[in-house]
Amino acid sequence: GAVVSQHPSRVICKSGTSVKIECRSLDFQATTMFWYRQFPKKSLMLMATSNEGSKATYEQGVEKDKFLINHASLTLSTLTVTSAHPEDSSFYICSARDSGVGYQETQYFGPGTRLLVL
Amino acid sequence: AQTVTQSQPEMSVQEAETVTLSCTYDTSESDYYLFWYKQPPSRQMILVIRQEAYKQQNATENRFSVNFQKAAKSFSLKISDSQLGDAAMYFCAYRSADFGNEKLTFGTGTRLTIIP
Numbered sequence: 001g002a003v004v005s006q007h008p009s010r011v012i013c014k015s016g017t018s019v020k021i022e023c024r025s026l027d028f029q030a031t032t033m034f035w036y037r038q039f040p041k042k043s044l045m046l047m048a049t050s051n052e053g054s055k056a057t058y059e060q061g062v063e064k065d066k067f068l069i070n071h072a073s074l075t076l077s078t079l080t081v082t083s084a085h086p087e088d089s090s091f092y093i094c095s096a097r098d099s100g101v102g103y104q105e106t107q108y109f110g111p112g113t114r115l116l117v118l
Numbered sequence: 119a120q121t122v123t124q125s126q127p128e129m130s131v132q133e134a135e136t137v138t139l140s141c142t143y144d145t146s147e148s149d150y151y152l153f154w155y156k157q158p159p160s161r162q163m164i165l166v167i168r169q170e171a172y173k174q175q176n177a178t179e180n181r182f183s184v185n186f187q188k189a190a191k192s193f194s195l196k197i198s199d200s201q202l203g204d205a206a207m208y209f210c211a212y213r214s215a216d217f218g219n220e221k222l223t224f225g226t227g228t229r230l231t232i233i234p
Contacts, residue, residue: 032220043226044163046221049220093161105168107222108165109162110162
C-alpha cells in the first residue's frame with residue numbers, strides 16, 4: 001500500500017516550453033500533496049504544498065507563476081513548469097499524505113521526475 | 119524554525135555489521151514526528167522508520183531501530199546486520215504535529231556504503 005507514482009520519469013525540453021509533471025496516489029486518497037526539488041547530492045527542498053480543491057501554498061522564494069500546481073482530485077496533483085529555462089533543470093519529487101486512517105502524518109514519495117531543459 | 123542536522127556526510131560499514139547514523143534537531147515544539155528516509159541510487163525516497171515524539175519507546179522495524187533522546191533532541195538510526203541493499207543516502211526528517219503544518223524538514227543526508 002501507499003504507492004505514489006509520477007509521470008514522466010524523465011523529460012527533456014527546449015528552453016521556453018512548458019512541462020507538466022503528474023503525481024498520483026495509487027491506493028489511497030491524498031488531500032495534501034507536496035512538491036520538492038532536489039539538486040545533485042543535495043537534500044530535498046520543499047517547493048509547495050498542494051491542497052485538493054484549493055490553491056497551493058508556496059515556500060518563500062518559489063515563483064508561483066513559474067511553477068503552477070493543480071490538485072483537482074484526491075489522487076492527482078500536477079506541477080507545470082512554465083517557460084522552462086536551463087536553470088530549472090533538476091529532479092522533482094512529489095509526496096502524498098494518506099488522508100485516511102492510520103499514519104496520517106507520514107508522507108509517501110513518488111519516484112521522481114528528472115527534468116533537463118536545453 | 120526547525121532545523122535538522124546530520125553531521126556525517128558519509129559512512130561505511132562492513133556487510134553484516136552494525137552502523138549508527140546520527141541526527142540532531144532543533145525545535146521549540148513538544149509534539150512532533152521524526153522520520154528516517156532512504157534514497158537508493160534509483161532516487162526513490164523510501165520510508166525506513168517513524169517515531170512519535172510523545173512515545174518514549176524507541177521505534178523498531180526489523181533490522182532498523184532508533185535511539186530517540188527527546189531531551190537531547192537526538193534521533194539516531196541503527197542498522198543491524200547490514201546488507202548490500204542498505205547502501206543509499208539516508209535522510210532524517212522532522213514534522214510538526216500541528217495540524218496544518220505538515221511540511222517535512224530534512225537534514226543534509228548521510229551516504230552509507232556497504233563494504234562486501
